[in-house]
Amino acid sequence: MAFINPVNFENRQLDIDSLPRYRGVELSSLNQKYLIKLNIITSAGAILFFIGLGITYSLMETYKDLFPFLAILVLLIFLGSYYRNFQVQKRNGYAIRERDIIFKRGFIYKKTTIVPFNRVQHVSIERDFPDKILGISTLRLFTAGGSGSDISIPGLIPQIANNMKEEISKRISSDE
Structure with missing residues (x-):
């Protein structure tokens, strides 16, 4: 472990304008197959959720009139998830x-x-x-x-x- 001599210690301020910029770096995109993976996972979740919703609908008598609204809400959530997947693919990079x-x-x-x-x-x-x-x-x-x-x-x-x-x-x- 190196010790700092307090007599010779300096801690100069850096010029912020001379620091390297990362915003100008050209990022490589993730492979398109990653989008396929995200969409498969989202689809599997949607299928399982709608199966569960169907089973619940068939077993419950009291709130059957709310199920169409719930199904539309869930559908919108999954459509939002697909949109998110496309945006993630488009915006992520390295x-x-x-x-x-x-x-x-x-x-x-x-x-x-x-x-x-x-x-x-x-x-x-x-x-x-x-x-x-x-x-x-x-x-x-x-x-x-x-x-x-x-x-x-x-x-x-x-x-x-x-x-x-x-x-x-x-x-x-x-x-x-």
């Missing part, structure tokens, strides 16, 4: 720079996470069952900053995910 990785996500609440490679402790690739069927992967970066600074980039072609993992692994091993 980029790797020399010293960090950027991941932008969100539809209503947008969040951009920039993780310097010297904070990354571990990189992994995950593929759940739908990912294997669709031929996509999720790249996960674990940082020293806790779960709030970890990044999961879904919807990557496995070869791209592997290339990114290798490149990030090289960069974090050379920083040590």
Whole structure:
């Protein structure tokens, strides 16, 4: 552990205008197959919910007149979910720079996470069952900053995910 000599200690203010900008970085989009995955999950949820709604409708006598309104409300919620899926696909993106990785996500609440490679402790690739069927992967970066600074980039072609993992692994091993 390095100790700071209090006599020679300096903490100069940085010029904010000279800091690197992330907004101008061209982000790569997630693969279209990720949208298919999101829509499959939304469809499965809708089907299960409507089956449950139908069973409840057949068993209840008291509130049967409210069920058409409830069905329309649920339908609107699922249509909103499909719209959200399209917006997520359109707006999410990632980029790797020399010293960090950027991941932008969100539809209503947008969040951009920039993780310097010297904070990354571990990189992994995950593929759940739908990912294997669709031929996509999720790249996960674990940082020293806790779960709030970890990044999961879904919807990557496995070869791209592997290339990114290798490149990030090289960069974090050379920083040590």
